Amino acid sequence: MLPLYSFFSFCLVAVNSVQAQYIPTDTQALTIKEIEHYYLDAATNGFFSAITPCTNYQDPTAPAPDNTLGMQTAAEWIRTAFHDFVTGSIFTGLGGLDASIGFETGRRENVGAAFNDALLFFSFFYNAQVSMADLIALGVVTSVANCGGPKVPMKVGRVDATAAGPSGVPEPETSISDTLNEFNTAGFNDGDTVTLTACGHSMGGVHRNIFPQVVPASAIGPNNADGRVPFDETVAVFDVTTVNDYVHWTGAKGGPLVTTTNKTVQSDLRLYTYDNNQTITQLSQSSAYFQSQCQGVMQRMIELVPYSVRLSAPIDPTTTTNLKPAAIYLSVDWKGNMALSGFMRYVQVAGAAAPPGTLKITLIGRNGQTTAISATGTMSASDTGTGIWGPTRSYPFTLSFPATTGLGGISVSGQTFSFQDTMFVVPGMSNFSPTPPTFSTTSSLNTVSTYTVNITVAYLTTAPPASLTATFNIPVPQAGTVSPTISTSTTATLQKIGTVGPFTIFSVITSKSLSAKQVYGTSVDVAAPGQAAGVKFFKPFNKAA
Numbered sequence: 016m017l018p019l020y021s022f023f024s025f026c027l028v029a030v031n032s033v034q035a036q037y038i039p040t041d042t043q044a045l046t047i048k049e050i051e052h053y054y055l056d057a058a059t060n061g062f063f064s065a066i067t068p069c070t071n072y073q074d075p076t077a078p079a080p081d082n083t084l085g086m087q088t089a090a091e092w093i094r095t096a097f098h099d100f101v102t103g104s105i106f107t108g109l110g111g112l113d114a115s116i117g118f119e120t121g122r123r124e125n126v127g128a129a130f131n132d133a134l135l136f137f138s139f140f141y142n143a144q145v146s147m148a149d150l151i152a153l154g155v156v157t158s159v160a161n162c163g164g165p166k167v168p169m170k171v172g173r174v175d176a177t178a179a180g181p182s183g184v185p186e187p188e189t190s191i192s193d194t195l196n197e198f199n200t201a202g203f204n205d206g207d208t209v210t211l212t213a214c215g216h217s218m219g220g221v222h223r224n225i226f227p228q229v230v231p232a233s234a235i236g237p238n239n240a241d242g243r244v245p246f247d248e249t250v251a252v253f254d255v256t257t258v259n260d261y262v263h264w265t266g267a268k269g270g271p272l273v274t275t276t277n278k279t280v281q282s283d284l285r286l287y288t289y290d291n292n293q294t295i296t297q298l299s300q301s302s303a304y305f306q307s308q309c310q311g312v313m314q315r316m317i318e319l320v321p322y323s324v325r326l327s328a329p330i331d332p333t334t335t336t337n338l339k340p341a342a343i344y345l346s347v348d349w350k351g352n353m354a355l356s357g358f359m360r361y362v363q364v365a366g367a368a369a370p371p372g373t374l375k376i377t378l379i380g381r382n383g384q385t386t387a388i389s390a391t392g393t394m395s396a397s398d399t400g401t402g403i404w405g406p407t408r409s410y411p412f413t414l415s416f417p418a419t420t421g422l423g424g425i426s427v428s429g430q431t432f433s434f435q436d437t438m439f440v441v442p443g444m445s446n447f448s449p450t451p452p453t454f455s456t457t458s459s460l461n462t463v464s465t466y467t468v469n470i471t472v473a474y475l476t477t478a479p480p481a482s483l484t485a486t487f488n489i490p491v492p493q494a495g496t497v498s499p500t501i502s503t504s505t506t507a508t509l510q511k512i513g514t515v516g517p518f519t520i521f522s523v524i525t526s527k528s529l530s531a532k533q534v535y536g537t538s539v540d541v542a543a544p545g546q547a548a549g550v551k552f553f554k555p556f557n558k559a560a
């Protein structure tokens with residue numbers, strides 16, 4: 016998979032600028048927009064960088080990948096989801112995929128670097144709209160699909176736990192009855208448990224340095240400092256090989272948790288033989304069958320969430336997301352000219368029509384009526400990147416219109432996208448300094464500086480309040496886990512600085528000491544006194560979005 020360099024650099028053009036947004040009451044739409052970017056755009060330094068190629072190991076505290084350890088990021092992400100989810104309960108409706116694993120890494124059942132590796136990498140993508148639990152789910156979806164497996168549906172809306180959950184993750188020593196009971200409580204019957212474990216054990220392996228009771232010291236060798244014995248011959252491919260090896264007793268014969276000479280820790284053998292090899296033999300019937308079964312159980316794994324959590328529809332470019340606005344900015348100047356700029360993203364999924372050379376973007380006014388005002392978005396010639404769904408194309412455009420007409424949405428190729436101009440940050444009147452270091456998913460973003468930001472907001476109102484309040488959502492360290500949380504303790508008061516057309520303009524300048532990593536994860540909500548946020552999830556120090 017090639018990174019979409021051009022897409023990313025296009026976004027960087029707007030780095031000192033700000034974004035318009037979908038109707039702010041639908042905060043899940045903002046989360047979807049963020050996850051779409053991580054999932055579909057495959058940007059340099061993006062979410063896929065740690066798992067490309069699938070053999071890669073990226074310690075997020077190190078400056079570069081290290082492939083001499085016998086470790087593998089894609090496998091770590093899948094194991095992280097397993098350890099996080101399996102202590103959840105369908106009976107109590109608590110736990111599941113909630114990032115509680117971060118508070119639980121001191122437990123013997125969670126031995127290994129995998130969990131903090133994953134959470135630290137994901138924390139570069141964490142913000143007020145994107146929970147760590149959604150990022151753990153995205154880790155499963157991306158590593159499975161990127162490495163030859165099925166496309167597990169990606170829904171958003173998971174909520175992070177604020178403390179450790181119950182223990183009980185099965186270990187190689189755990190009895191078969193305790194193991195099955197743990198999975199049953201998480202909603203997986205005995206056959207499902209075999210399937211999920213066999214699917215999970217398609218990538219990666221068992222490491223001598225943390226499981227010496229399973230793997231002999233002889234496993235340590237050149238480019239295998241941690242002494243990994245893989246589950247199968249295709250350690251970086253999500254495929255049926257480990258299952259076939261076990262059933263036909265070939266190759267790695269199902270891996271170290273089957274073949275280890277220490278009977279106490281033959282957990283995969285105990286599990287697979289529990290139903291006389293029935294489920295595992297069925298899984299080996301064909302590659303397609305294996306993949307479809309894995310898709311189902313992996314989806315159920317990442318969708319075990321507390322009863323109180325409402326997940327979105329899947330992000331699926333074959334349906335609604337193959338044509339969508341991205342990185343949209345709304346502006347107004349002192350003369351009353353408004354502009355909506357950004358681009359349309361077209362994902363050319365398998366079997367879809369070739370991307371059109373141009374798209375016509377038509378303005379829907381504030382009153383909801385389609386106008387005669389339109390702009391042409393021309394496919395960016397340098398867009399050649401391909402993500403897991405296919406090539407992603409971008410169509411930059413700018414729609415210009417008077418403030419009296421205003422913005423209600425746009426229509427493109429028969430689809431309508433709603434926006435609001437009730438309250439928005441005005442890019443041309445807002446700025447920040449200094450420019451933070453280039454976004455990268457390494458520790459280089461830890462440098463702290465004092466960042467000064469001017470936030471200027473246009474508010475469509477006939478009765479302007481004396482001031483508006485901006486609340487900063489800043490990722491901050493959280494005791495007991497490497498996962499950050501959001502602090503909302505910084506606020507700023509915007510004062511009236513003028514009017515233009517139907518808008519009153521409010522502005523503030525404020526400073527804050529932040530690491531570059533925090534800067535990239537920070538967003539701001541702006542509201543009139545006593546009202547719900549009119550601007551939600553504005554990124555004052557916008558990275559590509």
Ligand code: HEM
Nearest residue numbers: 090091093094097185186187211212215219220221222282
């Ligand atoms: C019966 C339950 C299970 C037990 C006892 C078990 C045990 C283990 C052990 C001991 C390791 C070695 C970890 C290391 O050395 O780094 C491992 C690796 C792994 N497990 Fe499991 N596992 C179970 C089920 C699952 C499930 C349900 C999944 C996911 C769906 C899963 C995914 C993985 C992955 C991807 C690895 C490779 C990690 C890496 O290479 O870093 N496991 N498992």
Ligand SMILES: *[C@@H]1O[C@H](CO)[C@@H](O)[C@H](O)[C@H]1NC(C)=O
Nearest residue numbers: 188227228229277278279280
């Ligand atoms: C076998 O595994 C058990 C359980 O972890 C451990 O106590 C024992 O020392 C292991 N035996 C050998 C020979 O490694």
Ligand SMILES: *[C@@H]1O[C@H](CO)[C@@H](O)[C@H](O)[C@H]1NC(C)=O
Nearest residue numbers: 261262263264287288291292
């Ligand atoms: C299950 O499969 C394993 C590995 O192929 C084999 O050694 C074992 O005898 C089988 N057990 C049963 C009960 O079929």
Ligand SMILES: *[C@@H]1O[C@H](CO)[C@@H](O)[C@H](O)[C@H]1NC(C)=O
Nearest residue numbers: 444445469471512522523524
């Ligand atoms: C922010 O910048 C704009 C545009 O330069 C300016 O008009 C405004 O007064 C500034 N805000 C404050 C609070 O100084």
